[in-house]
Amino acid sequence: MGDTMKYPKGITPSVKDTINYGNRGMDFESEINQTNQYYLENNIAVIHKKPTSITIAHVDYKSRREAIIKEAYFKTPSTTDYNGVFQGRYIDFEAKETNSLTSFPLSNIHLHQLNHLKQIINHGGIGFLLVRFRKRNETYYVDGHDLFSYLSHCERKSLPIAFFQKYGFLIADKWEPRVDYLEIVTHIYIKGELYGKEN
Amino acid sequence: MGDTMKYPKGITPSVKDTINYGNRGMDFESEINQTNQYYLENNIAVIHKKPTSITIAHVDYKSRREAIIKEAYFKTPSTTDYNGVFQGRYIDFEAKETNSLTSFPLSNIHLHQLNHLKQIINHGGIGFLLVRFRKRNETYYVDGHDLFSYLSHCERKSLPIAFFQKYGFLIADKWEPRVDYLEIVTHIYIKGELYGKEN
Numbered sequence: 146m147g148d149t150m151k152y153p154k155g156i157t158p159s160v161k162d163t164i165n166y167g168n169r170g171m172d173f174e175s176e177i178n179q180t181n182q183y184y185l186e187n188n189i190a191v192i193h194k195k196p197t198s199i200t201i202a203h204v205d206y207k208s209r210r211e212a213i214i215k216e217a218y219f220k221t222p223s224t225t226d227y228n229g230v231f232q233g234r235y236i237d238f239e240a241k242e243t244n245s246l247t248s249f250p251l252s253n254i255h256l257h258q259l260n261h262l263k264q265i266i267n268h269g270g271i272g273f274l275l276v277r278f279r280k281r282n283e284t285y286y287v288d289g290h291d292l293f294s295y296l297s298h299c300e301r302k303s304l305p306i307a308f309f310q311k312y313g314f315l316i317a318d319k320w321e322p323r324v325d326y327l328e329i330v331t332h333i334y335i336k337g338e339l340y341g342k343e344n
Numbered sequence: 345m346g347d348t349m350k351y352p353k354g355i356t357p358s359v360k361d362t363i364n365y366g367n368r369g370m371d372f373e374s375e376i377n378q379t380n381q382y383y384l385e386n387n388i389a390v391i392h393k394k395p396t397s398i399t400i401a402h403v404d405y406k407s408r409r410e411a412i413i414k415e416a417y418f419k420t421p422s423t424t425d426y427n428g429v430f431q432g433r434y435i436d437f438e439a440k441e442t443n444s445l446t447s448f449p450l451s452n453i454h455l456h457q458l459n460h461l462k463q464i465i466n467h468g469g470i471g472f473l474l475v476r477f478r479k480r481n482e483t484y485y486v487d488g489h490d491l492f493s494y495l496s497h498c499e500r501k502s503l504p505i506a507f508f509q510k511y512g513f514l515i516a517d518k519w520e521p522r523v524d525y526l527e528i529v530t531h532i533y534i535k536g537e538l539y540g541k542e543n
Contacts, residue, residue, distance in 0.1 A: 191463045193423050196395040199413060214398060214416035224392050228427060230436070233468025235429035264390045269432025 173242045173277045173284075176323040177227070183322040184231075190327060192229030192236055198222045224261045225272075231327060232335060235270035237262065238326070242277040248303040249276050262289050271334055275316070275326055276309065285313035286329040372441045372476045372483075375522040376426070382521040383430075389526060391428030391435055397421045423460045424471075430526060431534060434469035436461065437525070441476035447502040448475050461488050470533055474515070474525055475508065484512035485528040 171179070177194070184190040203216035225239040239262070241253045251259075254274075265272040272289035287304075291312040295304070314329045370378070376393070383389040402415035424438040438461070440452045450458075453473075464471040471488035486503075490511040494503070513528045 185463070188466075191460070191467050191469070196397045196419075196421075197400070198395045199398065199416075201396070212418055214413065214418070217398075217413035217416055219411055219413070220395075222395075230434035230464055230467045230469035233434065235432065235434040237429070261390070264384070265429055267387075268390050268429045270390070270429035 171323070173240060177240050177275070180322040180324045180326070181227070184327065190229060190231035190236070192227060192231070194227050195224065221255055221257060223257045225258050231330060234334065235265070236330065237265045237270050237272045238275060240275040242279050244279050246278065246280050246306070248305045249309070250303045251301065263293055266290060266293070271330055275324065278306070284316040284324060285309040286316055286326050287313045288333060370522070372439060376439050376474070379521040379523045379525070380426070383526065389428060389430035389435065391426060391430070393426050394423065420454055420456060422456045424457050430529060433533065434464070435529065436464045436469050436471045437474060439474040441478050443478050445477065445479050445505070447504045448508070449502045450500065462492055465489060465492070470529060474523065477505070483515040483523060484508040485515055485525050486512045487532060
């Protein structure tokens with residue numbers, strides 16, 4: 146338990162004080178970007194987030210060097226957000242978080258993105274999802290093979306937590322790198338260990 | 345020669361009429377996008393152009409579904425424009441064109457992008473440049489290994505045409521796919537043929 150903090154009368158601990166230190170208050174995207182930065186700086190892998198997909202409608206060219214986009218629209222992405230290279234292998238994934246305690250709604254991922262992941266796997270790439278259950282403080286790696294094998298059996302609108310517990314890999318909570326998904330990739334693909342939990 | 349078109353007095357053929365049919369009037373980026381589309385539809389590879397890097401400063405949320413970006417700026421890209429997967433291998437390249445007949449100015453490529461390509465190669469990815477000499481109607485594949493080996497010998501501000509002729513691979517002019525760079529990648533990496541022209 147340790148010492149309990151004494152607060153002056155009328156002052157209650159803010160959200161910051163009661164934060165779950167597993168998360169350290171950083172959003173999932175920032176944690177993944179930080180992880181990728183760690184991989185890059187430590188010469189482990191080159192993985193980047195793609196820029197946001199937009200359609201530019203109007204640009205104001207003030208000068209040759211200075212251009213301001215005055216009208217643009219967000220576009221449904223046709224691929225996942227992250228890709229890159231790790232030990233010569235092509236890496237491709239999407240990262241999402243949910244507030245649900247019991248399931249991950251597949252509506253969080255565009256159909257285009259799921260189809261893209263499937264194509265990646267068919268071409269020998271390593272494709273997966275990273276899903277954070279915020280309220281459970283758990284982050285799962287779900288390999289594309291397991292995802293599509295599951296979805297082929299039953300047309301689901303969401304992935305229940307039991308699916309993650311059975312087929313997913315819980316990503317260990319570390320300080321650095323924050324979301325060490327390549328540890329799982331190494332386990333599954335690089336070390337040549339038996340694929341899947343059940344084998 | 346064929347029939348010559350007769351134009352009414354005062355009307356001269358537009359650029360479109362005098363076009364070089366090797367190019368068919370399409371710009372290089374469109375030709376590469378078309379090539380990637382061909383690879384995708386024919387189940388050869390999954391390679392996409394990344395969205396333009398921008399910094400969004402102001403978004404007008406008219407409604408939950410409709411958002412208009414009202415102010416955004418172009419950002420120097422930290423990676424190359426194209427990447428994807430081909431037979432399990434990671435593919436990464438930048439494509440540029442030049443009007444010069446004699447050399448390709450390296451100022452056309454950001455230093456960030458060159459460093460990115462170097463990192464890709466160090467991690468076992470396949471990295472290269474595609475350079476179109478518009479006025480020569482020639483498109484070259486330059487493998488990253490050759491590029492950086494050349495640049496390590498001499499700090500150059502441009503790559504002379506002789507470099508392309510010696511170390512590059514001329515991409516055959518085809519109808520479909522238009523810029524068949526994977527033919528060269530297959531030649532160098534997949535078939536395991538001797539690397540480089542001179543070996």
